[in-house]
Amino acid sequence: MSEIVKEFELSKEYLQALETAIEEKNDAFIRETMEGVNPADISALLDEVDHDFAKYVIDILDNEVGAEIIEDLEEDTRTKFLGNFSPKEVADYITEMDSDDAVDIINDLPPKTREEVISEITDPETAAHIQELMRYDEDCAGGLMAKEMIVANVNWNIVQTIEEIRRQRENVEKIYSVYVVDDKRRLLGKVSVKDILLANDNTLIKDIFDDDVIAVETYLDEEEVATIMQKYDLDVVPVVNLQGKLVGRITIDDIVDVITDQAEEDRQLMSGLSSDVEEDDSIWAILKARLPWLIIGLIGGIVGAFVIKGFEEDMENMVGLALFIPLIMATGGNVGIQSSTLVVQSLANKSVFTDTLVKRLLKMVAVAMCTGLVLGSISFLFVNLYAEAYLGVVVAIALQAVVLLASFMGTVTPLVLDKIGINPALASGPFITTANDILGITVYLLIANLLI
Template sequence: MQLELSKEYLERLETAIEKRDEAFIRESMDGEHPADISSVLYELDTAQSKYVIDLLPREVSAEIISSLDGDTQRKFLKAFTSAELAELIPYVDSDDAADLLNQQPVKFREEVIALINDAETANHIIELLHYDEDCAGGLMAKELIKANINWTVVQCIEEIRRQAEDVEKIFSVYVVDDEDKLLGRVSLKKIILARAYTRIADIYEDDIIAVESYRDSEEVAEMMQKYDLETIPVVNIQGKLLGRITIDDVVDVITEQAELDQQMMSGLSQPEEEDDGVLTSAKARLPWLLIGMGGGLLGARFAGFFEADIKLIPAMAFFIPLITATGGNVGIQSSTVVVQSLTNASFLGNSFYNRIVKVLLVALINAAVISTLVFLFNILTGSALQLALVVSIALFSVVILASLMGTITPIILNRFEINPALASGPFITTANDLLGLAVYFGVAHWLYNL
């Protein structure tokens, strides 16, 4: 079934597009999963993709467009008129429709909404557009099945039948009271196994986990992960049922968050995508490089105070990279472990002390191993005893200090609700470079002036 994304197929497809060979295109894509067709479109340019999209059945085109990732989608939709887009919108879920329109210029967005035939769809989208993209309201879809608690199973099945076309995937039916307040849920399994005139009130589960519309999307992801949910209902502060979030949207949130954290750790100040332009990429990378540069220049000024020492013992300069690199490596290791444990487990105040003790012990072991090995190496390769001592004492101190800094910085950032991933990046590296230099020259000055 899966469309094979081969160079041969792509070449044939491009020729077909050029020759306007509709038959080949329609045939080769017939019955293929929209996600597979998307992969093909990623290899074509906008005009080619638009030509292909126009040949596909509307529900497939709509699905493909809504599955494109943010940036590609925005660029691609420029090729559509508002009327074209308005025709596709009713084929996608309301959450995807809102995400899609959110990316458009206001005027274009209003035009599209005005042109949507189905009033209910339009209203749903208008409602969803009010929510911030990064909160539960921004993730939820309006499509769901709800049943009044006073209904019977037969009435509930009637409602499922009525909504069957709009709600593609049904995991469970939400149970509400006359004011639409969420009371619980009934699984489809229970509905199938119940007798026709059983009352919903007698079979529903009332301990349902719901999320308020204003909650952060990361919080939603954590909840769904913690409780192994494939869908979670969204309510307002009065407990009224507003929509539902499905796990596929949350998986995207989790993946994006992991990527953002990685980028932050690597010193990219804005989310960078592979297909960003040269200037955008350069701009995303520059801020942290400038901070690193500032740190480097500060380090140079600082080292300048020790010009006389270096002139006297030029060999001291040789070990500068060893000192700064070790500090950086240790700092990044420590902060990564701490950052991950901050996102994984909730820990109460008292473990802070234990954590520091453990970090110190680990650092002591590694500091001892490394400084001993370096000392032996230096002595064996004929360095002066005093220099070997300076290097190893400095290394030892740098490992301990960098461990502490790598551990404490993310914890502090986290307390102030700043993303601790920031700490694992160039910030730690730059700070550790300065720290390393200070310790190194400090120790040297002290030992040589004994």
């Protein structure tokens, strides 16, 4: 980063100095060292300290800075942390925030506190905005939008529009576009601040506005909002209700959070981590996130043992059969994960031109046959090096079957999960891998049994 912003040493040394200053109630030191520092940096620091200490720091600073710091805290830190504040204090801070951020924070509070906080909000417009936004589900456009925006009537002229911008200058920190509506507040289009700046005072909005505007409806799922904003390179998108009335706007920074959260969720599902867990969480939290999946895997392993035991006779007749169990399992697992990831990816980039299910499956079979042929041939050569020739045949045929089966499972599972509304990334996770392991071993031993 450049030198232009005040260089803030987010160091462990400063953290210690800060803790000492808090203990000694050295307000001057705190105020001085934090002046001009970006609130996001202060949040990162306060995420590390004791809640009482963090409250002490926030109390010292300006209300506006404090609000920004609270906004930027990590969600779990923040929730615990706000427990130390009175409803009145929380109300004062969220009044300083954009309405979307305010609602996110209120929604995380316990229901009783929520009501208390709302009743303490003194500005009637803020209270109305918050109550309106709380009606929407958090995962849809209505739950992401904020009310702060500049709206101009299509019949206004430039002077009237500038007057409106002046009136709202404190509420609307950053103006993306001015939205143009009719008398019933139905969205008609937008006009850029640049065009307002360059127009004459008595130019009418209706003569310069752009009616080519992409809007989303309140109920649209957040991931679809993300897809639209990404596809059309939008910084901000207006939100309309079913009657086409403008009710809010969504900015790209919230969408960036949606995208990164989604990527993290996918990664965790693929790895068998059941809740939003991080390396620096407590040992207990990590165990809680990891053990369920490991136990599923373990039970799968025990079922696998049963299956092998069922073929005990074959195993005794055919020395060497056991040798290739790992090879069969590993290949099935790898093929299954590859297939499901390809499907998950194409589900994420939905297009009307996606192949039909039949075409998909035919292609899957073609790829699986080629793969099985290559892997089967290689393994046949190797197996012959240190086992009987007919074992090579068994392994090669079993590989072909396992590759086909794992490809099928890997292709169909995410499609089914997606249909029933579950994140398809789960199909690349340990549950399916475990199922594939058991299937793979069964097929292998069954083929051996039939061929001997």
